[in-house]
Amino acid sequence: MRSDTSKLGFYLLLAPILLWLVVLIILPHIGLFMVSISEKIGPREFETGFGNYATFFGEPLYWRTFARTAIMSILATALTLILGFPIAYYIAKLTRGRTKTTLFLMCMIPFWVSELVRTFGWMILLRETGVISNALQSLGLVSGPVELLYNDAAIMVGLVYTSILFMVVPLVTTLDSLDDSLIEAGYDLGGTSTSIMREIVIPHAMPGIVSGCIVVFMLSLGNYLTPILLGGKDSLWFTGMIYTQFITRFNWELGSALGFLLLALSSAIVFLGLKLSKQSLSDTMGRT
């Protein structure tokens, strides 16, 4: 009797997450997969096959776009880590009490507005008639208006800005859990700042680094707004390509196939990253 009620409670507690998984994730993916393996042979005529997947590998345009997206996302992840680590270290180790909370809060405040607004903010700063261009002109550093928008560097700035919080938060959590006495012991034993960073801090922060990197990489890879708005005519991004297949080309079949390839290839990249950094997913997620 008792076990029956606890079982019931267990299933009731399980139900929301199960519903979420099945209704919002598994079922749509099955539907998407069914669409992706139907090839169009005429109006309202389809046959089953993997032609859409073959298109991806056969047409250099698609896999080159994917490669470009992946490489730029990896670069954005690396930049976010380089920028985010000192911030996280400062917040976690060098501040106390109220300062710490304030700094942490200041990292989060920009994320209280939507991504669209933040991206438009960058457009106002970077455009030819924008804030930075005008400031440079009034300082006499440049003679005419400068266009800083619509290039890869602008995309990179936008991506790093959009995702830096997701790097800082896990890093602060892991660095917080590092006992200060370990660092002091390192100095007592004659270690230099570099060797302590290399031997003690970074190994301890590794799960935070890896989970932050995974999140930032996936966010960048799946980003749509930032590359499209800041990149202009050179804004080729894989998600943009999926959008055009669905909306402007009416080619849902190829769009679904590209969606699945994005899922599979990005998972493969994350798996590879974990192998190279000798971390396991459960370890990473368990410790942060």
Add this chain to the structure above:
Amino acid sequence: MNTTITTSLFFATALTAPIAQADTLRLLTWGGYAPEEVIAKFEAETGHTVEVTTSNNEEMIAKLRATNGGGFDLAQPSQDRITSAQEEFGIYKPIDMSKVNAELFIPSMLDATAGNTTFDGEVYGLPHVWGTSGLVVNTAQAGDVQDYTDLCDASVAGKVSYRLKRPTLIGFAYSMGLDPFAAYNDTAKYQDILNQVEAKLTDCKPNVKTYWGGGDEIKNLLRSGEVVASMAWDTGGWQLNADNPDITFVAPASGALGWIDTFVLPARGRADDAAYDWINFVMRPDIAAMITNTAGNFTAAVDGDAGVSADLKARYQGSFDQSAIDNIKWYPPVPAGLETLEGATLDRINAAN
């Protein structure tokens, strides 16, 4: 027996009549085609309520396709995009002409749209708003831009914008001396035209500041002076002309591209009567003039231009003389499958360096 039928009929009518009157019309249209004051007037006159969703051609088709033609009661795609969408996805239902007040429509336009939207012997579209796309130019800084290919001229390098969509392909093809509409039904010939246009647009890419996506985006770029010449809709040029007299719409030498936005009934629309009421309401000359004054484009309503503001008429006449009107290239219906070819071309242009 008879009385039962009559009574039940009576009750049925009594029950359904108020529901029919209080319909909600879910309208899928373009920005500016359903101004607030028109909706308020319509709701006051008929008792229906109107819910407006603004969109564009591709998104309209994509939205209706996702629901097999449900979710909306009236949509307004361009006339050239109706038969192919109907053939491929079956998302519309035929127009019942007995419910339409045909006298409100300019007969030649009604016939032309009927001809262009006939699929399997049934008419699917009624004309509403028409307009053109061509060049919007800052005449003080880029007065030499007279045709689409002039956008690739070195004198306007870095200060040019156009969309990366099918009108750009067609406009450039015409100004390169090709005739894409004549090749619509000859895939090989059309692909050949697309290849030539692709080469031209790839060469032209360094000249472009950015490809614009929405009407507000291009107006911003022109207003700030970051872009001095672009391919855009006539209304955008006329609106900018009101703020800055240097900027206006120029009908390209090779011909502006003419489109007609229509009324179509989505296949699973639930409020057809409200939809027909809306059609018959907005085609009235006084209402049509209100829509022209907000959207900036003229309608297919008889006498619809009578109440249009004098400013707008003057701008229209400034951009179009009689020969420019005669030279408008009206979009014929797009055959199914053509957009796949164009899509591949546009993707390659987008990816080119």
